[in-house]
Amino acid sequence: MSVAHEQVAHEQQVLARIERVRRGSARLREQRVTMAHGAGGKATQTLVESVFLRRLGNPVLDRLEDAAELVAGGARLAFTTDSYVVSPLFFPGGNIGDLAVNGTVNDLAVQGATPMFLSAGFILEEGFAVEHLERIVASMAEAAAAAGVQVVTGDTKVVQRGGADGCYINTAGIGTMVPGVHLSIASVRPGDVVLVSGPVGEHGVTVMLARGELNIEADVTSDTAPLSGMVAALLRAVPGVRALRDATRGGVATVLNEIAKAADVSVVVDEVAVPVRPPVRGTAELLGIDPLYVACEGRMVAVVGPDDAQTALDTLRSHPGGEQAAIIGRVAADPPGLVLLNTVFGGTRIVDLLVGDPLPRIC
C-alpha cells in the first residue's frame, strides 16, 4: 500500500471512531448554564438529553418532535409550548407578540395539526411601558385572528427591574390532528425530496440588525407568519408528506441535521437551490455566518416522496408566502446521520450542527 493510501485508510479509521463517539449519548460537562445552551445547537441538545429527558423522559417527550401527539377521549391532539425572549421586542416585520403566536401555531401546524387554542403567559419587568405592552398584545390578537386560533387562558407575572428584559412571553397551543396524517422526521427515507417554503434566514438577520450593534443597513424584514394555511393546503395535495419542521432557532441546517439523525439517513443539499434574498446573503457574508443556520419564523422544511415532489412544490408556490419555495435537496442512505452540501463552487462539505449561536468571524 502506498503512503497516500495508508494515509487515507488511517483517516477513515479516525472518522469512523469520531462517528461512534458522536452516536454515544451526550454528557453535560458544564457546571452552569451558558448562552450556548439556548442556541438550539449541540449544546442545547446535550442539555435537553442529559437533564430534561433523563428525568422527565417518556415515550411522547422522547420523540422530540415540534409538538407532542396525544390521544384524549378518542381525539388525536397536538400540544406544544414555546417561550419568547427576543431582543429587541420590536423589529421590522413584527414584534414579540406576533412571534409568540406564530411560533406556537407553526409548531402545531408542522406536526400535522390544525391549531385551535393558545395560552399566553407574560413575565413583565417593573417599569415596562404599558403602551408597548398594548402594541404587543394588539399584534398577538391580529396574529391569532390570521391563524384562526383563540387565546383561551393566560397568566401575568411582574419581576423587579433588572429581573427580565422588558417582556417575556410563553405560549402553549393545542390543535387537532388532521385525520390520516402522520408526520415524523423518523419516517424520512432515502430517495425522498427536501423542500423549503421560502427564502431562509430573514428573521434572524432582521433581529441581528435591529439590535443596532452592527452599523449595517439592509432592506430586510422578519418573515414571521403563520404556516397553518400552507400546511393544510400541502397536506390536502400531498397526504403522504413524510415530515414538516419549521426552521426556527438554528435555521434550516439544524432541521436537516435533526432529520438526518432521527431517520439515520444523509441529506444532500444543493447550495445553489437554497433561496436566500440578497440583503440576507450580503449581511451573512459580511458577518461570516451561513444563512442556513439563521432563524426563520415563517418558513418550513418539507420532506416528501420523490413522486410527490413536483405536486408539493407547485402547492407551496401557489400559496401566499410560498412563491419562492424550492426543492433544495434529497435524502440518501449513506453516510447516515450527516447533512452534506454541494456548494455553488462545485465542492462538497458537511453542514453540521453548531455548538451555540453562530459567532461572527474576526477577519
Next chain:
Amino acid sequence: MRYVDEFRDADRARALASRIARLAEPGREYKFMEVCGGHTHTIYKHGLEDYLPENITLVHGPGCPVCVIPMGRVDDAIHIARQPGVLMTSFGDMMRVPGGNGSFFDSNARDTNIRMVYSPLDALAIARDRPELRVVFMAIGFETTAPSTAMTLLRAKAEGLRNFFVFANHVTIIPAIKAILDSPDLRLDGFLGPGHVSTVIGCRPYEFIARDYGKPVVVAGFEPLDILQSIYLLMLQLSQGRCAVENQYGRVVPWDGNPIALRAITQTMRLRPYFEWRGLGFITSSALRLREEFAAFDAEQVFELPGLRVADPKSCQCGEVLKGVLKPWECKVFGTACTPETPIGTCMVSPEGACAAYYNFGRFSRQRVREASRA
C-alpha cells in the same frame, strides 16, 4: 451578488483545476501552506480540495487569530473582567477559547460580564456612553486587526476618555512564518500568503521567503477562485523553476501595503521582546504592546495581572497542527476528546481553526460522498 458570485463560478473552477492538474508531475508530492485561517475556512466551506489532484496537499498554517492565544492570556482577561466595574469586550471568536479555567462563556456563567463586540470602536462607544464602567477591549489578531485597535486608541486619547482600556494581544505574522520555515520537521513547496494581513503590510515582507528559503509565495484572496488561482500560480512557478513573491489579490493588496494603517500601529504600539504563541511557544519580536504614551489605556499596566503561564494540555497537539506537521485528524484527541463542543485546543474553536474547519466541514469520506451525491 456582485463581487462574490464571480469568484465562486464552478465553470471557471473546473477550468483552473484542469490547468493545475496538467502542471502536476505524476509521482511528485506538492505541499502548500495557506498561512491564514480565513483561507482554511474558505477551503473547507466551499469544498475546494475536491478540485485538487491527489498529489497536491494543502497544509493549514498558524494565521488564525484566536488559535494562537495562549491559555494564560485568556485567564488574564478573565481576571481583568472580574475587577469591580469592569466590562470586558472582545470579538465573538474569542468567547469560546478555553483558558486554564474555562472560556469567556463559562466565566460569564459564573460572575463576569464579557460581551461580544464587532469592532474596538463599539467598545469605545460603550465607554463613552457608560462613564461609570471601566471598559476593556481584548485586542487580538494579526496586522489585519491591529490598525483598528490603533485607530481606536488614537481616538480615545483625542477624546480624553479615562475609562477605556486595551488588553493588547496583537501578533505579527512574519516571525510565525519564519518559525515554521526554520522548523526541521516540515517540508513545504510554497505558501499562499495571507491576503488581509497583506492589505496592511504589503508584499515586500515576504521576499525573504523566496530569497533565503527558496519557497514561492502567492498572496491570495479569500474567495475560492482566488485560492484556486493562487495554487495555479504556485504550480506555474514551480514548473518554470521560478521562485518569487506574487500578488494574486491585487484588487485589494497594494505591493507596499497601507502606510496610514502602518503609521497608526507604530504610533500606538511597539514590538514586545517575545510573546507566547499557543502551541508554538515563545517567539521573539512576534507581538505588539502599547507604547508608553498610551500607558493610561494599557490594561496590562492599569490592572494587576496574574500573568501566569498555563501549559497546554498534554494531549493537545495544536502546535503540530499550527505548524502544519500534523493534519487535524492526525492529532490523538481530534474528534473524540477534543470537539467543537468541548475544545481542548484552540484550533478546534474558531471556524478559522484548522481542526474546527475540518471537523465541521470536511469530516467525511470523500469517496462515500461522491457516491452519495451521484446516487
